Each structure stands twice: as structure tokens, then as C-alpha cells.
Amino acid sequence: MTKIQNILAASITLGALLVSSQAGAVSLGVKLACAADYRAHCSMHAVGSPGVRKCMRAVGRNLSQGCISALVAAGEVSKSTVERKVAAK
Numbered sequence: 376m377t378k379i380q381n382i383l384a385a386s387i388t389l390g391a392l393l394v395s396s397q398a399g400a401v402s403l404g405v406k407l408a409c410a411a412d413y414r415a416h417c418s419m420h421a422v423g424s425p426g427v428r429k430c431m432r433a434v435g436r437n438l439s440q441g442c443i444s445a446l447v448a449a450g451e452v453s454k455s456t457v458e459r460k461v462a463a464k
Contacts, residue, residue, distance in 0.1 A: 408445035412438045436460055 409431070416434040420426035431438070435452075446452045 402445075402449050405442075405445045405449045405451065409438070409442040412442045 412431070412434075413427070416437060417427055417430035420430050435443075438446075443452075443457055447454050447457060
């Protein structure tokens, strides 16, 4: 796959990643930043299923720095929550 195809595939695959029924869809930046994390940790959950968000939260410590930064920037997780989890490692 080309780089553009990978980005498009990640966007489509993660179209519902981390979607909350109250908050709506997350940004494209989060979807792209967390695509590899989804594939590595949570791909056993169907895209758009409630299990995806739960899984991503459960593996939070193992998420890439890029994904974590994108989640913080999007307001999906607070910086203080990230700092607490890092301190608990």
C-alpha cells in the first residue's frame, strides 16, 4: 500500500474509533495518530463498537506518544490523567 492508501485505510477503519455517543466523533488527527495503536491493541473489537473505546482506555499506558498527544489535544483525555498514569508506571 502507498502512504496515501494507508492514511485513507486508517481513516476509514478508524471512522468510529473512540466515538462517544455524547461527544460525537473524534478528530481526523486523533484517528490518524491512533491508527497503529488500534491495530496493535484493539483490532479485535469491531470499529464503532463500544469495546473500541473501552479497549483503548484499558491499554492507555501502552499507546504511542503521538496517539496520547492527539487525545490530549482533542480533549479526549486530560493531561493530568496522562501524567498520573505515567507516574504509576
